Amino acid sequence: MFYKLKKIIYLIIVYIRYMEKQKKLLLSSTVIIIAVIIVVVSLLSGCSSNNSNTNSTNGNTVKLELVNYSVETRLDLTGEEYKQITGFVKNNGSKTINEIKIIIRFNDTNDNELFNKTSYIYDLQSKKTKEFSTVYHSLTKNYYKVDWKDVGFDLIVIK
Numbered sequence: 248m249f250y251k252l253k254k255i256i257y258l259i260i261v262y263i264r265y266m267e268k269q270k271k272l273l274l275s276s277t278v279i280i281i282a283v284i285i286v287v288v289s290l291l292s293g294c295s296s297n298n299s300n301t302n303s304t305n306g307n308t309v310k311l312e313l314v315n316y317s318v319e320t321r322l323d324l325t326g327e328e329y330k331q332i333t334g335f336v337k338n339n340g341s342k343t344i345n346e347i348k349i350i351i352r353f354n355d356t357n358d359n360e361l362f363n364k365t366s367y368i369y370d371l372q373s374k375k376t377k378e379f380s381t382v383y384h385s386l387t388k389n390y391y392k393v394d395w396k397d398v399g400f401d402l403i404v405i406k
Contacts, residue, residue, distance in 0.1 A: 310339035311347065311402040314376055318395050328385040330395065336368055336402060337376040344371045345406045349379050352399035353389075360399075361389040367405075 316334030323329055332351055338344055347368040353361050366379040383390065 311344070311404070312337045312339055313400050313402060316398070316400070318398060323384070330383045331380065332364075332383065332398065333378060333380045334400065335376050335378050336371065338371045338373055341373050343373060344404055345369065346404075347371060348403040348405050350401040350403065351381055352401070353383060353393045354397050354399060355389075355392050356394045356397075358394075358397065361392055362387065 314335040314337045316332065319331045319333070321329055321331050334349070336347060336349065349366045349368065351364045351366065353363065355361055362383070364381045364383060366381045368377045368379050371377050383393070385391070
């Protein structure tokens with residue numbers, strides 16, 4: 248989704264520049280179009296899935312937030328396709344979390360889970376954000392059945 252949004256914005260900018268060169272677009276129209284772009288980007292910002300998770304461990308409230316994630320298509324050395332899933336988790340709690348388990352769920356278009364992968368984050372301090380990453384290779388069963396716009400995440404405090 249983020250890739251498509253970037254492409255749409257790029258095409259709009261190219262169109263604005265073309266129309267300005269043709270003297271068919273007034274400055275006020277340009278400002279309105281840019282304002283619309285900003286609103287759309289802010290509403291759909293970067294495939295954000297503000298999943299949050301609140302747990303209680305030893306009387307301390309733990310608040311985790313999936314701040315952002317992306318799914319990028321890449322090729323390995325043999326030319327086979329794979330997806331690189333990268334995300335950021337923020338600790339909104341008041342204590343350092345020693346270990347966080349991130350379960351990344353890959354669903355089909357009917358929201359049935361086809362597969363899941365696990366990633367970990369260690370020593371996430373209060374109010375800090377850390378990155379996690381995993382790959383899902385096209386040689387894996389059900390790769391081509393995954394709805395890449397609907398990747399799910401579970402954030403679990405281990406300790």
